[in-house]
Structure formats: structure tokens, C-alpha cells
Amino acid sequence: MHFADFVAGSVGGAFGVAVGYPFDTVKVRIQTQRKFTGVWNCIRATCKTEGVHGFFKGMSVPVTTVSITSSVVFGTYRNCLQCLLQLHSGSSEAPPTKLDIFLAGLAGGVAQVLVMSPADTMKVRLQCQMEPRHAVAIQSAPKYHGPMHCLFTIVREEGVLGLYRGAPALALRDGPSFATYFLTYSTLCEWLTPAGQKQPEWVAVMLAGGVAGVGGWAVGTPMDVIKARLQVDGMGKRKYNGFLHCITESVRQDGPGVFFKGLGLNCLRAFPVNMVVFFTYELLVGFLRTSP
Template identity: 70%
Template sequence: NQFCYDLCIGAFGVAVGYPLDTVKVRIQTQRKSIGVWQCIDTTCRNEGVYGFYKGMSMPVTTLSISSSVVFGTYRNVLQVFRQLRCTSADAPSAKIDIFLSGLAGGIAQVSIMSPADIVKVRLQCQTEPYLGSDPKAKPKYRGPVHCLFTIAREEGVLGLYKGASALALRDGPSFATYFLVYYTVCEWLSPDKYVQPGKVVLFAGGLAGMCGWSIGTPMDVIKSRLQTNGMGKKHYRGFFHCIKESVRTEGPGVLFKGLGLNCIRAFPVNMAVFAMYELIIRFLRTES
């Protein structure tokens, strides 16, 4: 049952924030400066509303699974720490335990998320068929499954894991910060130390999402660039070369491309995610 509930949490979060995620990915992968409103306007004009939802079927299915891995790993590792410290289930967890459990959860889902994420990013960045320059042009990727097999055929199975190192460096610290901030804020704002769905959960979840993305955005930029490296001309030879070239040609600010969008998207998405998470935890407690 917990697995199914975690799937619901992941799918819900994806659906809420996907359009802004598409805009963010397109801004991050451009080697020239492009504004948020310019990107939105161009997408609307050339591709319509559908352009904002390209590749969404992949994260709705697979990111939901990865979300279940994150939350499941987090809960299980936290439980191990409780047992090692011989504390009761009702006792508050140590901050370091929450941080390390979040770190483990973020890293654990990389093996599942990486192939799905590269498919999502490539479909989000596939705009050529809608530009009108060539009426006979056909998209390279006809959908998520076709994209997955095309990458595996042309770039090998390891091609599905392009940017996996950056993804791990993004999600490990990001989820560690995410859970730590959430429970710290809930602890501050809940005098009775018992979190219930409501304003506290909504605010803490939104703030946790913003803090997590503030930590994770630099590696998010590198990840997206490595994942799209090969759609056209290859610009980067690897992880460190991508960082070096990006900073050299566009300045250090390139590592924070999309930070504002990530934070704007993160607040409502994670408000919803943690509200659902707490509801599910309460339901599981009443069931047991």
C-alpha cells in the first residue's frame, strides 16, 4: 500500500509543475541568454499549449516510481537510525538522521530516474518540427518509448545514463536539504510537535522545495546540458568539461539558470506533495 501511495504523491507533483519544468529545461539548455517570457511566448506561438507538456507521460509513470523510492528509502533509513539510537517511533528524529536519510533517498532513485529523465528532457527540447522552416521535417523522437530505444540504439545503453553523476549530485544534497528544512519548519511552527495537514504543512513543504532547488539548481543545469549533448552538435566531452565550458563561455551565472523558475514551481508543487504525504502517513497510522 505504501508503494501505491508514494506513486500518487509523485504523479501529483509532476502534474502540478510540468509546464514550468519545460520552460526551465529549455532555458537551461540554451547556450545563449533567453528570458522566461520569451521562452513561454515562443513555445505558445510555435507549438501551442501542447509544447509545455511534451514528454509528460514518461515522468508521470517513472518519476512516480522514483518518488516512491525516495520517500520509501527515506522512511526506511530513518527507521534504521531510530533502531540504532534505540528511540521510540514517537520520538523526534535527530536532524543529522533526517539529513542523511534524505541524502540516501535522493541518491537511491538515480538508477531508476536517469533513463526516464533524459527522455523527458530530450522531448521537452525537441522543437524543430514546430518551427515551420521545413514542412517535411519530422521529429527525431516520436514519443517516450521511441526516444528511449533511439538513444539506446544510437548511443548505447550507457547513453541513457548521460548526466547521471550530475543527477546524483543534484538529488542527494537537494533531498537532504528538502526533508531537513521541512521537518525543521514544522517543528518550529507546531507547538504540539505533531504535524497535521494544514497551513503549517503547506508552508513548510513549499519552503522545503525552494531550499532544495536552491541547492540543486547548479547540478540541474549541468545535468540538462549533458543529457541534450548529442541531440545536435556535441559541445561537451564529459561532466567536468561541461562545467568548465559553460562557465567559461557564459560566466558563473550560468549555473543558476532557471533558479527563479525552480523556486516558483517548487513552492506550489511541494505544498501539494507534502500535504498529500502527511495525509497518507496519517492514514497508514490509523490502518496499523
């Protein structure tokens, strides 16, 4: 088993969160709250209501958990890839096919759902909870006072399964998204590696990582919208009876364009985030594999 990929993926994921979190907060609010008509409208409202710190609400959740989920994704991807190579080539050192990379990425994306779903649900609810900076009225007091209070409140009011609201949409988002992500990264690195070299230059690694992130989110955004709406639905009166009902109601109320809410912001955030993720991952995995 390749343990270096679990460790490198963990650190890379944590650095990625630090870079992209404010974009993620704006994206989640646009996807789930109809009062925001666009990116700048959401940014202005957040600054006016909560100040700059409003963009970082719930950040402690992904910082402590995304490193784990990123570890699961990269570790599962690498080890599934080795298993596939062993199965059809008889050697884990054989060059992978595009299908091998796609299937290993799909497995990595789906594998992280069990670990990621509870933390993602808490993150989204904390991000969507907007309260004035100087709130004094009881009516304006936030429902959740922090990550742990959010966790216990969800379990008390909705049961443990409340932490997995939106999990099917999350799996349908991350499976195809990570399959596209790793396939795009691998293909670009192959194209950008000079003749006679085994590895691309660091600039090529960062470029490939950024483009891979954009490609992954282009595929994953429609299910990301549904996932976020289902997760936020538990904060108040229920609007959706389930996954399919959420899809049909979202289309009925907002039209087919609803599936692309936050797409531009996702892609804008994905490029720098995944430049950092893959740079950190490749740097660490190379060091760990050569260490005695």
C-alpha cells in the same frame, strides 16, 4: 519496513508532476538552449512555435515514472531514518536528530538516480525538441516521435549508457537537494506545531512543503544545469567530453551565472508542487498507517 511511505510518496509525486510540468519545460529549455534570453522569451517562443501543448512535451514519461522515483525517495528516506534511530538510540520511535534527517534525505535522493536517470534523459530531450506546429519539410521533422521512440533511438545510437548521461550530476543534485528538502520540512513542521499537539495543521504542512521545495532547488539548481546539458548533448554533435568538461565549458562560454539559470523558475515551480506533494503524502501515509 514502512511500505506506506512508498505508496504515499508515489501518489504525491504524480500529483506534483501534474502541477509543475509546464514550468519544468521552460526551465529545461532556458538551461540548455542559449537562444532563450529569459523566461518570457522562452514562453513566447514556445507558444508561437508549438502552441500551449509545447509546454507538456514528454509529460507522459514523468507521469508514469516520477511516481516510482518519488516512491523510492520517500520510502528510502523513512526506512533509512528508522535504521539510523535504531542504531544510535536502540529504538525506531526515538526522536530523530537533524543529522539523522539530513543523512536519510541524502540517501533517498541518491537512491532514486538508477530509477530516474533514463526517464529524465528522455523527458529532457523531448522537452528540448522544438518543432513548428505545421511542419511539413523533412528537415523540420522531429528526431524523436514519442517516449518509446526516444528510448529506442538513444539505445541504438548511444548504447544503454546513453540513458545515464548526466547521472553523476543527477546524483550530486538530488543527494544534497533532498537532504535539504527533508531537513527543511521537518524543521518547519516542528516549529509550526502548536504546543500540546503531535502534528502541525494542514496549512502548516503545505507551507513547510512549499518552503522545503524551494530550499531543495536552491541547493540543486547548479547541478541541474549541468545534468540537463549533458543529457541534451547526445541529441546532435557532442560538445562535452564528460562531467568536468561540461562544467568548465559552461563557465567559459556563459560565465559563473550559468549555474543559476532557471533558479527563479525552479523556486517558483517548487512551492506549489511541493505543497501538493507533502499534503498528499501526509494525508495518505496517515490513512495507510491507521488502516487495519
